[in-house]
Amino acid sequence: MTASTEQPRLVVHLIHQLDVGGLENGLINLIKHMPPERYRHAIVCLKDYSDFHAHIKTRGVEIISLNKREGKDFGHYVRMFRALRALQPDVIHTRNLCGIEGQLVAALAGVKLRVHGEHGRDMFDLYGKRLKYQLLRRLLRPLIGHFIAVSADLEHWLIDSVGAEPGRVSQIANGVDSVQFHPRLGPPAAVGPEGFMSDNAFVIGSVGRMVDVKNFPTLVEAFLRLIASPHPAHQRMRLLIVGDGPTRAECLDMLARAGAAHRAWLPGERGDISQLLRAMDLFVLPSLAEGSSNTILEAMASGLPVIATAVGGNTELVHPGFTGILVPPRSPDLMAAAIADYCRIPEMGARHGMRARSQIIATHSLPAMARGYLAVYDALARNGQEPKEPPCAPSPDSST
Template sequence: MAATVEQPRLVVHLVHQLDVGGLENGLINLIRHMPPERYRHTIVCLKDYTEFHAHIKERGVEIISLNKREGKDFGHYMRMYKTLRALQPDLIHTRNLCGFEGQLVAALAGIKLRVHGEHGRDMSDLYGKRLKYQVLRRVLRPLIGHFIAVSADLEHWLIDSVGAEPERVSQICNGVDSVQFHPRLGPPAAVGPAGFMHDNAFVIGSVGRMVDVKNYPTLVEAFLRLIASPHPAHQRLRLLIVGDGPERAECLDMLTRAGASHRAWLPGERTDIAQLLRTMDLFVLPSLAEGSSNTILEAMATGLPVVATAVGGNTELVHPGFTGILVPPRSPDLMAAAIADYCRIPEMGARHGMRARSQVIARHSLPAMARGYLAVYDSLLGHAPCAGTEPPRR
């Protein structure tokens, strides 16, 4: 009698929206590196998804939109319930604050195995202490079989503030493709409008959604202070911010009012991030809060030194004096001083960037990230672990 081939288990990933962003890219990378003979995947979006991730559908991944309206939309709970009942997944994996309510709907829909991931906080709850959200998390916490945090900061917060049992929390670092994101070979390619790049330019770069929590006006302010100074090295400076969002218009207006538009390029959303990173000499992230920044990891893999705010998981990725410099949030003076150090001492940037890439290769590979998630899923589903995976750790 022929042996019965076991059907791959179905995992539903519940996210707010599938658009350009670190969490979303991390999810796509995770699906790409999970063994297809063990797990199938469906992505359920509370709102919608863009064509940016349409290629994942070609891999057999179904993407479902619940079309949640802005504000209160109680109807989306019923749509979520019906969707989950129809899918009948073996496991559901929710993410961030919006996912907590999904845990209750999943339990009502009869999904017994439930995982929740924390990837970072937004402007409405920078430190995870807002009372109504804390009550929601504590009330729904018993429904969650296992928590995943992308940084030690979030891991400690889940245990100390949310009350998660330590043995039910795993920290799994984000991974990055160090083949796609690699240092440039030779001089940087000319990018941007005419006159933006020149042979001696020093490009300060950043990549991310231009929303309030990313705080890009602080970076623009630091740049404007530098180019207004008389130091001759600062005349080389150029600013490149890749991404779109409501703060892009404010940043462009700041540059226009200062008469510095010709020294900056804010091209909006792009798909050639790896190539644009290779035109930069320094990566800067001015966020007010972070989980574990995928863009920092991509910059480090590209061999760039990093100036970042000392918030969340940034302090675990950037080692001051070794791979970069950390500064307090909302401190344009200190950010400008850190940028100036790299502009004036180019050998320091080369040294820190080389160490940053070595750190990424050693600790933040995509296969290592996938093995961490695989170990959690296998443990909950009673699978024998795959070769090379380890049980989830505290």
């Protein structure tokens, strides 16, 4: 009896750009934790890719750039069609609004198994209600074999607003590496430029792309209000925002105009996120919209209490009074008050951070996330475009 020579099925992941970001990091983690004997992977980028692709370079993942121009670029549809015809994938997996048109191109290219994931919304459509985008989603909905949502908020929206059949929607929580991201042992490392850290510094931190939807100026404004107050505990505060993007210059300017540049460090994009998280005492995410934030998960795995805006999947991750505090978006006063509580009551931060890590280990392991996606792909492969039973992610476990 000879061994089977059948190749593992090929999944093509269509994304906007392979660069530093939560969605992209989640894709890399997914590929690393999927069984290679069952599924191969390729990534097609509407734009291009950066050095971030080195994280999967050794896994034989082909990466193709369509080099889509800004605005209307009808030529990229032709390039996408040709790429899919050359790759001949078993499964196409598009993500977010920017990729959903790829469902039509994939159908025309003969790709039978089609999955679409929703990971969050952008500034131009914070609540997923803009008419032209709703019409596009509804028009393409019949082509999609299964939807994946990373949060209950997005799952309900797909069913209630987009009109997806409940049996064709799975919620699969993002996973995090709780070995790489762990609480610090001992005193915090001395990070940042000389004079930034002190023996008793209280470091308020955040990580993310510095774009409008992440709303980092609100965090800077809250920080400036706190250090301007006479309370002695506030003089220990330092601000660390890791990431790059168009609002970084605005935040730096706000700090400079207030004479507070020496008490903040905005280093731009970094590759040592896990170490920098261990230098923080509190994690704050001021977003205007979120799917299921990977940076919140990483902060919680690092044993940090979290202050986040009460938007999207944040409300499913942060439990007020237990693992953190939720505040309304664009509310620097309420954000400042929440930060002040953690600064003045350090034992509260330690207690919430410990609970946060326990929550991550119990419900957000990378193997559990990978098994959820595997169940979707397998069900579509068994049943074609019309699965008789909805694929379900298995119950999360405590494996890491």
